[in-house]
Amino acid sequence: MATRVMVAGGGGFVGSHLCDALLDDGYEVFCVDNFGSGRPWNVEHLLDHPRFTLQKADIRQPPALPPVDEIYHLASRASPKDFIDFSVRISLTNTEGTRNLLDHTVACDAKMLFASTSEVCGDPEVHPQPESYTSNVNICGPRDCYDESKRFGETLTVAYEREYDLDVRTARIFNTYGPRMRVNDGRVIPNFLSQAIRDEDLTVYGDGSQTRSFCYVSDLLRGIRQVMSEDEMKGDVVNLGNEHEITIKQLAEAVLRTYDAESEITYKSLPEDDPSRRRPDLSKAERVLDFEPTVKLETGLQKTIKYFEEQIW
Numbered sequence: 001m002a003t004r005v006m007v008a009g010g011g012g013f014v015g016s017h018l019c020d021a022l023l024d025d026g027y028e029v030f031c032v033d034n035f036g037s038g039r040p041w042n043v044e045h046l047l048d049h050p051r052f053t054l055q056k057a058d059i060r061q062p063p064a065l066p067p068v069d070e071i072y073h074l075a076s077r078a079s080p081k082d083f084i085d086f087s088v089r090i091s092l093t094n095t096e097g098t099r100n101l102l103d104h105t106v107a108c109d110a111k112m113l114f115a116s117t118s119e120v121c122g123d124p125e126v127h128p129q130p131e132s133y134t135s136n137v138n139i140c141g142p143r144d145c146y147d148e149s150k151r152f153g154e155t156l157t158v159a160y161e162r163e164y165d166l167d168v169r170t171a172r173i174f175n176t177y178g179p180r181m182r183v184n185d186g187r188v189i190p191n192f193l194s195q196a197i198r199d200e201d202l203t204v205y206g207d208g209s210q211t212r213s214f215c216y217v218s219d220l221l222r223g224i225r226q227v228m229s230e231d232e233m234k235g236d237v238v239n240l241g242n243e244h245e246i247t248i249k250q251l252a253e254a255v256l257r258t259y260d261a262e263s264e265i266t267y268k269s270l271p272e273d274d275p276s277r278r279r280p281d282l283s284k285a286e287r288v289l290d291f292e293p294t295v296k297l298e299t300g301l302q303k304t305i306k307y308f309e310e311q312i313w
Helices: 013-024 087-094 096-108 144-164 188-197 217-229 248-259 283-289 297-312
Strands: 004-008 028-033 052-056 070-073 111-117 167-173 202-205 211-213 237-240 245-247 265-268
Touching: 004 013, 013 028, 013 217, 070 096, 070 217, 087 096, 087 144, 096 111, 096 144, 096 167, 111 144, 111 217, 144 167, 167 217, 188 202, 188 248, 188 297, 202 248, 211 248, 217 237, 217 283, 237 283, 245 248, 248 265, 248 297
Parallel strands: 004 028, 004 070, 028 052, 070 111, 111 167, 167 237, 202 265
Antiparallel strands: 211 245
């Protein structure tokens, strides 16, 4: 009998790729998504698969959920573009929704992976950011609905592990990109690619000196699955991402170079609470999971550009 896995947020960018990978490896997959930011066509090719079930539902108020062996909690809007218009829904997805999935994990005697985020670090004062860093977050800022709800989601997982001896582990995910991101997502790589493909100038906020490190989705998926399978990760948290740090201006130049675009770079004022530096300390992931990303930025951009061209043209 195949292992039964629920992917909450399985219609999203990362979740849909995870559904693909699990099915390829023989798992039975239950995809749960309300398609607030996920897209039905991300999993449309799976609808006739005998081991795939799609349930359109909201984890904040879920219907009866099927018994499963593992739960990947990837459900939440993650783009800063959504943080104002959907702030209450984002807050409740990562708190009440997380509680609902933890309760279901207890009921099923299953194990769960909670997808947290580098946003819990806020604008970090420690660089690179280890798992032990306790953050510099503005709890009343424009990003707080996501930052703080993910922080509380991590707190809930620890509480359930302590009180119920629940097998739950947390992947703290840093900037990730790849095919199936929304063209209008609002994050920097979708913005740059969409502008380059449309022959528009690339918009850099601030002077472009702020840094990020970008992990291609296939590398992230390998890490997520290692977190779920590694016994040592029970009740623990680990960073996943890529340690190659570049400035946003350098990223814009890489997009223009990779796409061979004639666009130029324009500058606008920096949004409030935009982090100045962001890079994961992956020493724990390397030690416990033998995790090391392999896809270079230029290669990942080329693969992502092909997808964006199909969506835009």
